[in-house]
Amino acid sequence: MSNAYLRNTWYVAGWSDELAGGQLARRLLDQPILFFRRADGAVAALADRCPHRFVPLRMGKRHGDVIECAYHGLRFDASGRCVLSPNNEQIPKAARVRSYPVIERHGLLFVWMGDTDRADAALVPDFGFMDDPAFATTHGYIHGKSGYLLMVDNILDLSHTQYLHADTLGCEALARARSEVVEHERSVDVRRTMRNSIQAPLTAASRGFADRPADAYMDTRWYPPSYLQMETCLAEPGTPRSQGKTSFALHLITPETASTNHYFWANARAFATDDESLSRRIQEGFAHAFEFEDKPILEAQQESMDGADFWSLQPVLLASDAPAVRVRRRLDRMIAEEAGPP
The missing domain is CATH 2.102.10.10 (Rieske [2Fe-2S] iron-sulphur domain)
Structure with a gap:
């Protein structure tokens, strides 16, 4: 499937x-x-x-x-x-x-x-922050030689960031954070809360939390078939989330073939919106992480699978796989329902 x-x-x-x-x-x-x-x-x-x-x-x-x-x-x-x-x-x-x-x-x-x-x-997801003048946005495109669902898995399981993106997008708190998964009619939410913790270098530095703790919130929403919207907020420890600095990230993946994909990404922030230097650093940081860290791993993963179906390889599942497994099962059901009886 x-x-x-x-x-x-x-x-x-x-x-x-x-x-x-x-x-x-x-x-x-x-x-x-x-x-x-x-x-x-x-x-x-x-x-x-x-x-x-x-x-x-x-x-x-x-x-x-x-x-x-x-x-x-x-x-x-x-x-x-x-x-x-x-x-x-x-x-x-x-x-x-x-x-x-x-x-x-x-x-x-x-x-x-x-x-x-x-x-x-009506089935086009609402990414209104991309049009909102209150946000500063950057975006990019990467062609990948891996199946599109491997990229979806990659975004839903962020425990890998501590190892693959140690200098940019990863941190120990994110790797250890528990995921709360909530299913809706047209989407699946994955929520992570990290209190009083050191956050990823790129995320923390852009918000003024370099080398000091923050209360961090990271909510990811999956829309079928392969849209992922991530909301990240960092606030002073012990203060309301509403007082934090928030950004949105888009990870939109379209299959080119069974083993290649088109990856469209964006970042929109509601703080320091006039800081063009910060926009450049975010653009360069995200582009580097996706192009030179995620992409080679996913392409090696695709090659290692040698054309086999994901489930046929009987992957060993960890607790951090729960969101990705829920999404894969949900999408499999939708594809089967669309195809109808054999």
């Missing part, structure tokens, strides 16, 4: 600023898709394959809101309908490419990969 995909849901296809050049080609759930911005500002998404000789449409020319195939000149509009055949021949009825519903929100491109008539905008 782990290599199957939930299809009737939204996946992140990219950041809006990745469309600055006019179009973006990306493989999602094993499907090549071409995204481009129309003249009216909306984003269109078409299967990146001409139905004639299967040449990628990304190699063709743009004529306004129409894509011309580079091989024989068939032209397709934003709905996927063929509007021109070579030498003005009669257009075959089958000359059509699949179009995908797209929502642009919070600086992100969300694409619906399932049945078009079931696309529901």
